[in-house]
Amino acid sequence: MKINLIKGAGILTLAGFLSKILAALYRFPYQNLVGDQGFYAFQQVYPFYSIITTLSLVALPNFLSSLIHSSDKPQEDIRLFFQTSLILSILSFLILSILCQPLAKLMGEERLALPLLAASLPLLLVPFLSLYRGIAQAKSDMTRTAISQIIEQFTRVLLIICAALTFTKLSTNVYTISFLAMLGSFIGGIVALIELIFSSHFRFKGLFTGLTDWRGKVSIIQKFGFSSVVFTFFMVYMLILQMIDVFVVKNALTHSGIISTQAEILKGIYDRGQPFLQLGLVVTTSILTDSLPKVTKEGQISDKITDFVTYLSIALTVGLVILLPEMNDVLFKSHAESLSLQIFVLQIPVISMIQLEHHDLFLAGKNKTSFVILLFGLLAKLVLVYPLSLNFRLIGASISNLISLILILSCYLIYRKKFPKQLLNLRFWLAILTMAVVVLIGNHFLIFSGRITQLFKIFLLTLAGCTTFFSIFKMKIKEILG
Known part of the structure; x- marks a missing residue:
């Protein structure tokens, strides 16, 4: 069981790592296609979408998994969890739908209302994604969550780039493109849900019975607990x-x-x-x-982990x-x-x-x-x-x-x-100072004009900086990594 948990955590970490890389990298071509104003229109509504997906990817599945492990009647608690999250998600979506115009006005641009509405659509998927992922995690099957996460992210990134390409061909309205990009994110969630449904043995039988059991639903909310609230808040x-x-x-x-x-x-x-x-x-x-x-x-948290995270x-x-001005130029022109x-x-x-x-x-x-x-x-x-x-x-x-x-x-x-x-740690600061000097000198003498050659220059300077840093600080790093 312990081996499965450790293996599962590693799989989730890898999936999270790949998802974060995708989430960061697609923004560069997106901005290049739609420009800074188009990037603004997307980023203004992105936090709404991202908070919603965090609920369905981490917070609620973790809660359901813990609920199943601690429950005397797991099937009953699964039913109550699903119904409670479904009701709250629908209510939240309706509230955001009604408020999307006033919220857009508060942002300073009423035309953001439609992209905001599209960013709210994933709320309708939260109960279903959380259900399948939570049940899988309760069985220590982290692979299911990891695969669905990668599928969801890959699909949304692909559709977001397609939306940006649409900007260059069919439309010049950055708010329409932002709407299409957010719609792509919603479709990514649907694709992930389809994958979970077909790969899981769980079926919805009996989940909609006892919809008027309000006392049970209140008990589920109470079981969420303050520690889960803080965990979600930090996420x-x-x-x-x-x-x-x-x-x-x-x-x-x-x-x-x-x-x-x-x-x-x-x-x-x-x-x-x-x-x-x-x-x-x-x-x-x-x-x-x-x-x-x-x-x-x-x-x-061990001192080794603290040291490694802080130093790195x-x-x-x-x-x-040091390299950001050049990276800004290469990636964003x-x-x-x-x-x-x-x-x-x-x-x-x-x-x-x-x-x-x-x-x-x-x-x-x-x-x-x-x-x-x-x-x-x-x-x-x-x-x-x-x-x-x-x-x-x-x-x-x-x-x-x-x-x-x-x-x-x-x-x-x-x-x-x-x-x-x-x-x-003086040795650490010596390594940092030497690394900075090497990169600054290299940046001063290596002068390229084209974006590809500038990118190659950044790669060379990064390699030189890493080599310098680790050559001076290598003994300490070896201690940290054990």
């Missing part, structure tokens, strides 16, 4: 920060005197930071996710900050707002360290403390984002994210009365 936390930007940044830019169309283009440039952030986090997040079964068993996230960020994007990606090590601290508190059962700290970070973001964006535009928006995350990390560290000892 979607970065998406909530994005959603704050959705409602504030463009409006702040227009209030600063920028015309609406230009503000949308600037917000689209600001949103370029997301794929860079995702690529920077994908390795450290996957390492932490893969180690969770062992971490849960031991009751705390800082090294990745330094390299990314523009150096525009490179400084704001460099500040944006400084979130990578802070988020990585927050993940470590949050999971440690979660394992220690300090859910209320973690919840309060995270809420404080949201409050800081809400207070800071408008005035900083109004006065400093995209740089201010990036700084608002960074400050709120640093405050969260500081609260965790103060509460736990600790300081990251990794930051005092």
